[in-house]
Amino acid sequence: MMRIAIGSLMQETNTFAPVKTTLETFRSYYLLYGDELFTGYKDARVEVPGFIDVLHEANVEIVPLIAGFAASSGVLTRSTFDELVNDLTTRLQAALPVDGVLLALHGAMSVEDEPDAEGEMLEKVRAIVGLEMPIGVSLDLHAHVTPRMVENATFIVGYQNYPHTDIYETGVRTARLMLDTLQGRYQPKTAITKRPMVLSAVNARTLEGPLKAVADTTREMERSGRILHGSLFPVQPWMDIPDLGFGVIVVADKSLADAQASAEELADMAWAIRADCEPDLVALGEAIRIAHEAPEGLTVVGDAGDAPSGGAAADNVGVLKALLEYGADRAKRPTYLTICDSEAAQEAAKAGVGKEITFKVGHKLSTMDGEPLTITGRVRLLAEGTYLMTGAGSTGLTMNNGLTAVIAIGNISLCVRSLPAFEWDPAMYASLGLDLRGAALAFVKSPSHFRATFGPIADRILIADTPGPTCANMRKVKFTRVTRPLYPLDEI
Numbered sequence: 001m002m003r004i005a006i007g008s009l010m011q012e013t014n015t016f017a018p019v020k021t022t023l024e025t026f027r028s029y030y031l032l033y034g035d036e037l038f039t040g041y042k043d044a045r046v047e048v049p050g051f052i053d054v055l056h057e058a059n060v061e062i063v064p065l066i067a068g069f070a071a072s073s074g075v076l077t078r079s080t081f082d083e084l085v086n087d088l089t090t091r092l093q094a095a096l097p098v099d100g101v102l103l104a105l106h107g108a109m110s111v112e113d114e115p116d117a118e119g120e121m122l123e124k125v126r127a128i129v130g131l132e133m134p135i136g137v138s139l140d141l142h143a144h145v146t147p148r149m150v151e152n153a154t155f156i157v158g159y160q161n162y163p164h165t166d167i168y169e170t171g172v173r174t175a176r177l178m179l180d181t182l183q184g185r186y187q188p189k190t191a192i193t194k195r196p197m198v199l200s201a202v203n204a205r206t207l208e209g210p211l212k213a214v215a216d217t218t219r220e221m222e223r224s225g226r227i228l229h230g231s232l233f234p235v236q237p238w239m240d241i242p243d244l245g246f247g248v249i250v251v252a253d254k255s256l257a258d259a260q261a262s263a264e265e266l267a268d269m270a271w272a273i274r275a276d277c278e279p280d281l282v283a284l285g286e287a288i289r290i291a292h293e294a295p296e297g298l299t300v301v302g303d304a305g306d307a308p309s310g311g312a313a314a315d316n317v318g319v320l321k322a323l324l325e326y327g328a329d330r331a332k333r334p335t336y337l338t339i340c341d342s343e344a345a346q347e348a349a350k351a352g353v354g355k356e357i358t359f360k361v362g363h364k365l366s367t368m369d370g371e372p373l374t375i376t377g378r379v380r381l382l383a384e385g386t387y388l389m390t391g392a393g394s395t396g397l398t399m400n401n402g403l404t405a406v407i408a409i410g411n412i413s414l415c416v417r418s419l420p421a422f423e424w425d426p427a428m429y430a431s432l433g434l435d436l437r438g439a440a441l442a443f444v445k446s447p448s449h450f451r452a453t454f455g456p457i458a459d460r461i462l463i464a465d466t467p468g469p470t471c472a473n474m475r476k477v478k479f480t481r482v483t484r485p486l487y488p489l490d491e492i
C-alpha cells in the first residue's frame with residue numbers, strides 16, 4: 001500500500017501589520033496534530049480535505065502530520081515558525097518510509113528574520129526525504145513564490161481563482177498529480193518566472209477584469225495538454241521584502257524547457273496589461289465630498305487601507321481626521337465609521353451613556369503610520385459588540401467586535417470597538433442603532449468583499465485611497481526593502 005504524508009501550515013503575512021504572529025494566533029484559528037487532521041476540518045472545503053478525499057479514494061495510506069492556519073497578520077516570530085516546522089519535520093521523520101509528501105501552504109508567509117518562510121520550510125522537508133521523493137505543494141494565488149520553493153518541491157499548484165472559490169479543488173488537483181507521478185503517468189517539471197510588478201488586490205480578480213485573459217489562456221494551455229498546471233501568483237502586495245513581484249509557475253510533463261517557455265509566455269501577457277490593473281481609487285476628501293453633496297441616498301466608502309481582512313489593526317485615524325476637516329460633524333445628514341481601540345472603548349464605558357468625553361482614539365497598535373487623535377464627543381450607546389450577519393453568504397454567522405461605544409461627534413457616529421473583526425456586514429451598524437438608510441455616508445474597512453452585502457442598500461460605492469497597512473495605492477505603500485525597479489512604484 002502506498003503511503004503519503006500530508007500537512008499544512010498557512011498564514012498570509014502583511015509585513016506592515018503592527019502585531020507579530022505567534023502560536024497563540026494560530027491556536028485562535030486552528031492547529032491540528034496527527035489524526036486530528038481527519039476530523040478537525042469538519043465540512044470545510046479547503047485543501048487538506050481535498051488531499052484526503054483523493055487519497056482515500058485511491059486506497060492510499062495517509063500519514064497526517066500537522067495543520068495550522070492563521071488569517072492575515074504580521075510576520076511570524078522566529079520561535080513560532082521553528083516550533084511549527086520542527087513539529088512537522090519530526091513527525092515526518094518518524095513516519096518514514098513514505099512514498100510522497102503533500103503540503104498545503106499559503107506561500108506568502110514571512111518570519112521576522114526570513115522573508116521566504118515556505119522556502120526555508122520546503123528546504124527542511126527536502127533534507128529529510130532526500131532528492132528523489134515527490135513533494136507536491138498547493139499555494140494560495142497571493143503567494144510570494146521563490147526559486148528556492150521550486151527547487152525544493154517536485155511540483156507546485158496554485159488556486160486558479162480570486163476571489164478564492166476553488167480551494168478544495170486545488171487540494172484535489174495537487175493530490176491527483178501526486179498519484180499520477182507515483183504511478184509513473186507523469187514526470188512533472190516545474191518552472192518559475194517573475195515580473196517586477198505588484199498589483200493592487202482591488203483590481204486583480206481572475207474571473208473578470210484585466211487578468212481574466214491571462215487566466216483564460218492558462219486554462220487553455222492545460223486543456224490542450226501543453227502543460228499539466230499553470231498558476232498565476234499576483235502576490236499579496238503588502239510585503240516589504242526583496243524580489244516581490246508577479247510570479248508564474250508552470251508544471252509540464254518531462255520537459256523543463258516546455259514548462260519554462262509557457263511560464264514566460266503567461267508572464268509576458270500579464271506584464272503587458274499591468275497598467276490596466278491599476279485600481280479605480282477616489283481621493284479620501286473627494287469621496288467625503290461626493291457623499292455629502294449628494295442630496296439623498298447612501299454612499300458606502302471602502303476604507304481600503306485599514307482592512308482587518310488584510311491584517312490591519314483597524315485603528316487608523318486618517319478617515320476620522322478627513323471627516324472633521326471636511327466638517328461632516330456639522331453636515332445635515334449623518335456619517336458612520338468605526339475605529340478599533342479597546343482602551344478608548346473602556347474609557348467611554350467608564351464615562352457612561354449620555355456623558356461628554358474628551359479622549360484619544362486610534363494608533364494604540366499601529367504606531368508606525370499615525371498618532372492617536374484627541375476628540376470630544378458624547379457617549380450615545382454602549383454595546384457588547386456581537387451581532388448576527390445578515391448579508392449574502394454569511395447569514396446567521398456571529399461577528400464579535402467586543403465592547404463597543406458609539407460616540408456622537410455632531411452628526412458623525414464613531415463606533416469605537418475593541419476587536420478588529422472583518423467589516424463585511426451592514427448589521428455591524430444596524431446592531432448599534434445606526435440606520436443606514438438615513439445616512440449620507442458609511443465607511444467600511446474593506447477593499448472589496450463588502451460590495452456583496454452593502455451593495456443592495458447603497459446608492460453608490462467608492463473605494464477611497466486611504467492610508468494604512470492594506471493601502472490599495474501601491475505608490476503610497478511605504479516600501480523600503482523591495483527590489484527596484486518595481487511597477488508601479490517605478491515607471492517601467
Ligand SMILES: [Zn+2]
Nearest residue numbers: 140141142164
Ligand atoms: Zn489569497
